[in-house]
Amino acid sequence: MQAAARARSSEPFDEVTLRRAQRGDQRAWRDLIDRFQQPVHALIWRLLAGRARHRVEDLTQETFVRVLRALPKFDPAGTASLSTWILTIATRMTLNELRRPESAGLDRELISEARADVDAERKRLGEAIAAGVAALPDAQRAVLVLREYHDLDYAEIAAVLELDAGTVKSRLSRARAALRAHLTEAMPELGGRK
Amino acid sequence: MSNDDDMLEAFDLSAWEAPPPPADLADGVIDRMGATDEGTDVGLAAVALDHHRAPRRGWIIAGAAAATFVLAIGVWTLIRATHHAAPSTGSVVADQARTLALETVHANLDPGADVRWRRDGDVLRVEQRAGSVTWRVDSDQQLVIDAGAASASVEATGANLRVEVQMNATDAKVIGGAALTAAAVAIVTVVVYEGHVKVGKASQQTVVVAPGSTYKVNAVDDTASVVGAGLTRSKKVAILGLETGGVPNGHVPVVAQALSSAMRAVAANEGPYTLAPVTRELVDEKLLANCATEAPQCMSAIGANLGADLLVYGHLELGKRDYTTRLVLLDVAKKTIERTQETVWPIAGTERDMIDWWGRRFYLDLIGVPSCDADALKDEGMQQINAGQHAAALTKFEQSLACKDDSYVRQLAFMESCASANPPRAKQHYKRLTPVQQGKFRQMCIRNKVELEDPPVASAAIDCPGVDEVSCVLSNYEGDCCKKYLKSASKPDGLTRAQISEAIAKVKPQIMKCKTPSDDKVVVRVEVKPSGDVTSVTMTTSADAELSKCVRSILAGAKFPATKIGGSFSYPFVFSGATAPAQCDADALKEEGMQNINMGQHAAALTKFEKSLACKEDPYVTQLAFMEACASRNSAKAQLYYKRMTPTQQSKFSQMCERENVAYLPGEGYLQVFSKPAAKILVDGRDTGMTTPITGQQLALVPGKHKITFVVGDDHFTYPVQIKAGETLTMSKDLQ
Numbered sequence: 001m002q003a004a005a006r007a008r009s010s011e012p013f014d015e016v017t018l019r020r021a022q023r024g025d026q027r028a029w030r031d032l033i034d035r036f037q038q039p040v041h042a043l044i045w046r047l048l049a050g051r052a053r054h055r056v057e058d059l060t061q062e063t064f065v066r067v068l069r070a071l072p073k074f075d076p077a078g079t080a081s082l083s084t085w086i087l088t089i090a091t092r093m094t095l096n097e098l099r100r101p102e103s104a105g106l107d108r109e110l111i112s113e114a115r116a117d118v119d120a121e122r123k124r125l126g127e128a129i130a131a132g133v134a135a136l137p138d139a140q141r142a143v144l145v146l147r148e149y150h151d152l153d154y155a156e157i158a159a160v161l162e163l164d165a166g167t168v169k170s171r172l173s174r175a176r177a178a179l180r181a182h183l184t185e186a187m188p189e190l191g192g193r194k
Numbered sequence: 195m196s197n198d199d200d201m202l203e204a205f206d207l208s209a210w211e212a213p214p215p216p217a218d219l220a221d222g223v224i225d226r227m228g229a230t231d232e233g234t235d236v237g238l239a240a241v242a243l244d245h246h247r248a249p250r251r252g253w254i255i256a257g258a259a260a261a262t263f264v265l266a267i268g269v270w271t272l273i274r275a276t277h278h279a280a281p282s283t284g285s286v287v288a289d290q291a292r293t294l295a296l297e298t299v300h301a302n303l304d305p306g307a308d309v310r311w312r313r314d315g316d317v318l319r320v321e322q323r324a325g326s327v328t329w330r331v332d333s334d335q336q337l338v339i340d341a342g343a344a345s346a347s348v349e350a351t352g353a354n355l356r357v358e359v360q361m362n363a364t365d366a367k368v369i370g371g372a373a374l375t376a377a378a379v380a381i382v383t384v385v386v387y388e389g390h391v392k393v394g395k396a397s398q399q400t401v402v403v404a405p406g407s408t409y410k411v412n413a414v415d416d417t418a419s420v421v422g423a424g425l426t427r428s429k430k431v432a433i434l435g436l437e438t439g440g441v442p443n444g445h446v447p448v449v450a451q452a453l454s455s456a457m458r459a460v461a462a463n464e465g466p467y468t469l470a471p472v473t474r475e476l477v478d479e480k481l482l483a484n485c486a487t488e489a490p491q492c493m494s495a496i497g498a499n500l501g502a503d504l505l506v507y508g509h510l511e512l513g514k515r516d517y518t519t520r521l522v523l524l525d526v527a528k529k530t531i532e533r534t535q536e537t538v539w540p541i542a543g544t545e546r547d548m549i550d551w552w553g554r555r556f557y558l559d560l561i562g563v564p565s566c567d568a569d570a571l572k573d574e575g576m577q578q579i580n581a582g583q584h585a586a587a588l589t590k591f592e593q594s595l596a597c598k599d600d601s602y603v604r605q606l607a608f609m610e611s612c613a614s615a616n617p618p619r620a621k622q623h624y625k626r627l628t629p630v631q632q633g634k635f636r637q638m639c640i641r642n643k644v645e646l647e648d649p650p651v652a653s654a655a656i657d658c659p660g661v662d663e664v665s666c667v668l669s670n671y672e673g674d675c676c677k678k679y680l681k682s683a684s685k686p687d688g689l690t691r692a693q694i695s696e697a698i699a700k701v702k703p704q705i706m707k708c709k710t711p712s713d714d715k716v717v718v719r720v721e722v723k724p725s726g727d728v729t730s731v732t733m734t735t736s737a738d739a740e741l742s743k744c745v746r747s748i749l750a751g752a753k754f755p756a757t758k759i760g761g762s763f764s765y766p767f768v769f770s771g772a773t774a775p776a777q778c779d780a781d782a783l784k785e786e787g788m789q790n791i792n793m794g795q796h797a798a799a800l801t802k803f804e805k806s807l808a809c810k811e812d813p814y815v816t817q818l819a820f821m822e823a824c825a826s827r828n829s830a831k832a833q834l835y836y837k838r839m840t841p842t843q844q845s846k847f848s849q850m851c852e853r854e855n856v857a858y859l860p861g862e863g864y865l866q867v868f869s870k871p872a873a874k875i876l877v878d879g880r881d882t883g884m885t886t887p888i889t890g891q892q893l894a895l896v897p898g899k900h901k902i903t904f905v906v907g908d909d910h911f912t913y914p915v916q917i918k919a920g921e922t923l924t925m926s927k928d929l930q
Contacts, residue, residue, distance in 0.1 A: 038214065061222050173201075
């Protein structure tokens, strides 16, 4: 996978700031939000994949509200890192949102409007990826996005989605195969490149 | 991670860029935090309750009901938070005897004891490097002691124990150097005064040390031994598969089997006894031992035959809303019942995770080991809510309720049923709320679009879970739940061939006992009233007078199904004369059949029992033949012998075929299954050995409800089906 695709920083969140945030310090809260808002927002945006687009901001906010309220109970020495724990909450909330009937409609705004200046081929690829990912079942999309865009390993994905590692592997494999087939068809000129 | 990682290498996935978050995101979040009770956990529940609301307009507008509920959760979480307020880490080397109070764990240190501790949620992890400490830990806490530089690991809950870590001086001299500390701490002694304590050693299996026992671990020669009485894993316990009863339903044997397996799994790993490696069924064992009742004398013989010191057996019955489990713990040598247990538990508890939980609870409670902590389970459920894991939270709350009923936890369970979009559970928990609570909290489900009311046609299913038309036919429309089917079950015009065969089969064993001096064939003409009573019996062939009288008297008492016009028919009976030489020894054949059973040769056993029956009619051997027809998966023979049993026997032994998924009722149903891609098919969790496509009558099923699972790689997709007698159902699934 391309390094540029990684939205997740490998640097751990500063422990002192975390402790302050756990005690309810608003400046520390702001630091924490600043640090994780991009991956959380991107995760929710990608998991929704064009559905209920108007909910992205609400869900991002709600994720952080939950994170801050549950933060005093977060154990930095526990099994999940802070970033994985936050992504777990964001993923769960988004998947819950996707189960709602009113979230079924596709907004068709699959790629970010903010990147209208990118070159034509890259834009076309972005559209193709967006369409391919949007066509995946929710469960496969979640595994793919967590792996490809947030760099979670199998065990972390399994913990986030409450699945066993075998299921994660098979879903990821199926999701990748489906996306590859879609992209090869949409952009045949890229399909053979290695 | 795997070769799959390269699958998308040709495509730059970063081309699908997400937009940046809004610049004022942090402001919005902090505003919302400020709009509620900042700095407390109160809002955790509020988020869980309200996570679908628009953020800025709705945060404080929860009604008085929700506010009360949220406040209750807040108070509770505050209590929990303050409960663990002591320093989470620390260490001490006692230069004199001293006491440590680590919240709910108390320690009395002898001089020289070297202890370090770290709190990890409800677990207190201790490193006891040297010296002796007496520990007391409450039931809602777990104490994990790493004793003597990893020589032994001790886990205690609700216990009083002493751990002694001694340096072995001889070894210390020999080893020396850098390895001294680890290797010289050689002997760990664990004395258990009361409670549940497990001791593990790196190279050996974890053992449960019973109260009154002392367990010693020697790290240098890698041995462990019991000192003193009380380590009781030497006693062997056998757990028989539960016998089923109550409302007939195809799921009950499956639940019984899963529950029995769960109890065995617990017995293999927990508690003071060793599990005897047998997976026999109560109903089979009683039949094989010819135990008419479950008297301790007879059951002890079964236990002894299985090589067990203790025997666990019991029944699972399905009621209208609940299951009832009745279990017995029998001391085989003493032939006495040590303990009995009766538990009524909800049908909703039959999800796989709950079955395992119930199995653990039933077994441990039966043998007298505390199995659950309602408050701890509630606490775990609250944590699941915080992580947004509503289904998991619901499971925890249901487990907590099963442990101890609590009005507040009922509300939480209802809330999480709604949040996890689980209408059946929501309806069930809703019914257990008081009318005031119902009025207050129903909005939780409304908000999540979970229906609490059923359309009228479905309401019967809720009131009568597990009752369908097939089960009503089997129970002769017994009970209120079957009334609606009774109305629709129109009487046939006249007697059918199947009805005649069935009714005759019930009296035939008696008729065949009628004595005749020589081989004889008797054909009788029987007339039946619409009510099903016999009007007349006429002999249409000449026969011995005594024989005719005997046959007539028995047939006159036969009972046929009610019809509109009744009916008449002729039926032949062939008798062997009393003077005919004996060609076979029924008892010897039966014994040979029993031996075949012991060797697991079910088809051979069936053949022997059939020969025995041909030699001499015997209701007991008929039951054995039915059992072996089921075990050898011989549906035709199972149907034959099922018909020959009395209704009481039928209801008692039908589970033998149900658990093997062998159709034993006339008119079995069939399932055709198609899928894309091809999938392995499980029925009610059991592998059929078949892969889609399954066509024609390859897959015959007992009429009733079943769960069909498609297995594709590691993925399992499960769907319910209702099989009707004589019908073929087709299901097709796209699993891609």
